[in-house]
Amino acid sequence: MPKILSVKQLYAADTATVKKNDISFIDLMEHVGTLCFQWIHDRLQGDPITIQIFCGTGNNGGDGLVIARHLKQYGYNVKTHIINCGNDRSEVFLKNYDRLKEIGVWAEMITCESELPAVSENDMVVDAIFGLGLSRKPENLIKKVIEHINGSNAFVLSIDFPSGLYAEKSVTDTVSVVKAYHTLTFQTPKLAFLLPENRYYTKTWEVLDIGLDAEYIYNAKTDNYLLYKQDIKPMYRFREKFSHKGEFGHAVIIGGSYGKMGAVTLSTKAAISIGSGLVTAHIPQCGYQIIQTSVPEIMVEVDAENEMQKFDININATVIGIGVGMGTHIETVKGFTEFLNKNKVPLVLDADALNIISKNKELLKLVPENSVLTPHPKEFERLVGKWKNDYDKLKKLRSLSKKHKIIIVLKGAYSAIAHEGALFFNSTGNPALSTAGSGDVLTGIITGLIAQNYHPFEAAKMGVYLHGKTSELAMKTKVYETFIASDIIDYLSSAIMDLLMKEPKVVPQKEAESKNDKKAKPDEGTEMYI
Numbered sequence: 154m155p156k157i158l159s160v161k162q163l164y165a166a167d168t169a170t171v172k173k174n175d176i177s178f179i180d181l182m183e184h185v186g187t188l189c190f191q192w193i194h195d196r197l198q199g200d201p202i203t204i205q206i207f208c209g210t211g212n213n214g215g216d217g218l219v220i221a222r223h224l225k226q227y228g229y230n231v232k233t234h235i236i237n238c239g240n241d242r243s244e245v246f247l248k249n250y251d252r253l254k255e256i257g258v259w260a261e262m263i264t265c266e267s268e269l270p271a272v273s274e275n276d277m278v279v280d281a282i283f284g285l286g287l288s289r290k291p292e293n294l295i296k297k298v299i300e301h302i303n304g305s306n307a308f309v310l311s312i313d314f315p316s317g318l319y320a321e322k323s324v325t326d327t328v329s330v331v332k333a334y335h336t337l338t339f340q341t342p343k344l345a346f347l348l349p350e351n352r353y354y355t356k357t358w359e360v361l362d363i364g365l366d367a368e369y370i371y372n373a374k375t376d377n378y379l380l381y382k383q384d385i386k387p388m389y390r391f392r393e394k395f396s397h398k399g400e401f402g403h404a405v406i407i408g409g410s411y412g413k414m415g416a417v418t419l420s421t422k423a424a425i426s427i428g429s430g431l432v433t434a435h436i437p438q439c440g441y442q443i444i445q446t447s448v449p450e451i452m453v454e455v456d457a458e459n460e461m462q463k464f465d466i467n468i469n470a471t472v473i474g475i476g477v478g479m480g481t482h483i484e485t486v487k488g489f490t491e492f493l494n495k496n497k498v499p500l501v502l503d504a505d506a507l508n509i510i511s512k513n514k515e516l517l518k519l520v521p522e523n524s525v526l527t528p529h530p531k532e533f534e535r536l537v538g539k540w541k542n543d544y545d546k547l548k549k550l551r552s553l554s555k556k557h558k559i560i561i562v563l564k565g566a567y568s569a570i571a572h573e574g575a576l577f578f579n580s581t582g583n584p585a586l587s588t589a590g591s592g593d594v595l596t597g598i599i600t601g602l603i604a605q606n607y608h609p610f611e612a613a614k615m616g617v618y619l620h621g622k623t624s625e626l627a628m629k630t631k632v633y634e635t636f637i638a639s640d641i642i643d644y645l646s647s648a649i650m651d652l653l654m655k656e657p658k659v660v661p662q663k664e665a666e667s668k669n670d671k672k673a674k675p676d677e678g679t680e681m682y683i
């Protein structure tokens with residue numbers, strides 16, 4: 154499972170790599186810079202556009218100089234700029250400065266006195282000002298250069314990090330950060346790229362495998378992971394020939410109120426579609442006909458007239474998903490409280506179940522261990538209060554899940570699944586999911602997986618992954634806007650098939666392009682493929 158390492162660990166991985174391979178740091182930088190050059194060359198294929206490389210004077214700047222040298226040697230139209238910002242120059246930066254001079258190239262120094270180089274929107278900018286080592290917010294000349302790059306409208310490729318973005322804390326001056334089109338980040342995904350507060354600093358990103366010491370990375374301890382297909386696939390359980398519906402559990406969905414029966418329709422349909430053996434909707438009387446006609450595969454139990462009150466479930470449920478469209482009527486709150494006091498079954502709590510708990514925090518103590526909570530950010534804020542920034546939000550997420558021994562799925566573009574103090578970020582999904590009811594479907598999927606005896610933590614990871622995957626697969630025939638929550642259910646089969654399919658053999662881009670005799674533009678191939 155791809156680990157998200159800390160800055161300290163990444164520096165230690167460098168050291169371990171250099172030591173183990175008996176190379177010097179300059180060799181490692183040469184290797185890294187060459188990989189970046191190759192990435193650019195694979196896409197530009199000799200295109201004569203102007204490439205403007207902006208370098209700091211640390212190791213990120215050193216990478217920029219290596220890239221500049223290789224591009225120059227391949228005949229590219231390169232302009233290299235060094236931001237003369239103080240006396241700190243890393244040894245390897247200086248060495249690469251000399252190497253550039255050795256091939257007859259003098260980088261241009263940008264000083265406070267000099268005019269900033271003109272950057273056209275047709276240029277490509279390589280941002281190698283700061284990487285992991287950013288220690289304070291960019292000011293004066295550097296700030297000016299960053300704003301100049303951002304104002305150019307050129308395609309910006311950031312090396313390792315968009316300069317000005319911290320690896321482990323929030324940005325304080327939002328205008329002093331490079332706004333990249335794409336970032337080539339080294340070796341591991343970075344937490345900063347997964348946070349909504351950093352959404353404007355890089356449109357897409359990918360991890361460049363720079364070959365850091367695998368043993369160090371394997372042994373490194375972390376609390377942050379990014380989930381990919383290879384993490385989910387082994388969880389999947391094939392059905393045996395003699396299996397029958399009694400082996401796949403009985404999921405109960407409790408929720409709905411007058412005007413909000415659609416939520417239960419979506420949840421129950423998702424639960425039966427993901428494979429729960431039986432599904433029962435426990436709903437107010439007013440929704441009886443709606444549910445029976447819209448999801449004939451499921452059973453229905455009715456509660457009070459227009460909203461949930463009694464919660465008197467007469468089924469031996471394997472798991473209960475509760476809260477979608479339920480409302481927070483005073484009688485519902487009363488009934489829900491009594492239900493929690495009596496209940497022993499694992500729960501998936503969403504929407505109004507969470508809203509009721511937010512107003513009666515002591516109810517959290519009644520939630521069984523290993524239950525799954527699926528708040529969107531607003532619901533999570535109601536539960537834990539306001540956070541200072543996204544790092545603080547993640548801290549609250551870890552601690553709430555740890556304190557109550559529950560699994561929390563904090564939904565978003567990279568939904569974070571908290572379990573035993575660790576966070577597992579989902580890598581699938583796109584803005585097509587920003588549509589009414591998509592959370593209700595997720596609740597049904599997770600509930601349906603737990604019914605089939607997936608551990609709630611596995612069900613949360615697999616459910617979130619498949620839910621996101623449907624939106625990706627649907628984009629072959631739909632656009633973000635036309636995708637609706639029901640489509641998630643329709644695409645569940647495709648998402649499972651995709652999970653089980655072997656990865657197609659990847660043809661190296663260079664080979665593929667030469668076969669097609671096709672020239673790539675700088676912004677091609679920049680989808681996040683991580």
Ligand SMILES: NC(=O)C1=CN([C@@H]2O[C@H](COP(=O)(O)OP(=O)(O)OC[C@H]3O[C@@H](n4cnc5c(N)ncnc54)[C@H](O)[C@@H]3O)[C@@H](O)[C@H]2O)[C@@H](O)CC1
Nearest residue numbers: 182211212213241283284285286287288289290291313339
């Ligand atoms: N394993 C890896 O990740 C590798 C990383 N390399 C590169 O090395 C980079 C890290 O290098 P460094 O540690 O030298 O860090 P940086 O190059 O990111 O910057 C550090 C330098 O900038 C100064 N600085 C920090 N914030 C500043 C500010 N706001 N204003 C002015 N000066 C500021 C520091 O005092 C220091 O001199 C990575 O991001 C990557 O580009 C590669 O070259 C080798 C392998």
Ligand SMILES: Nc1ncnc2c1ncn2[C@@H]1O[C@H](COP(=O)(O)OP(=O)(O)O)[C@@H](O)[C@H]1O
Nearest residue numbers: 529564565566582583584586589590591592593
């Ligand atoms: N931009 C996005 N990228 C990926 N997933 C998204 C995006 N926007 C929303 N989602 C997903 O869609 C779902 C929305 O859930 P929620 O806000 O509860 O919807 P609703 O209340 O309408 O059912 C979550 O699973 C969330 O992770």
Ligand SMILES: [K+]
Nearest residue numbers: 280283312314
């Ligand atoms: K950078």
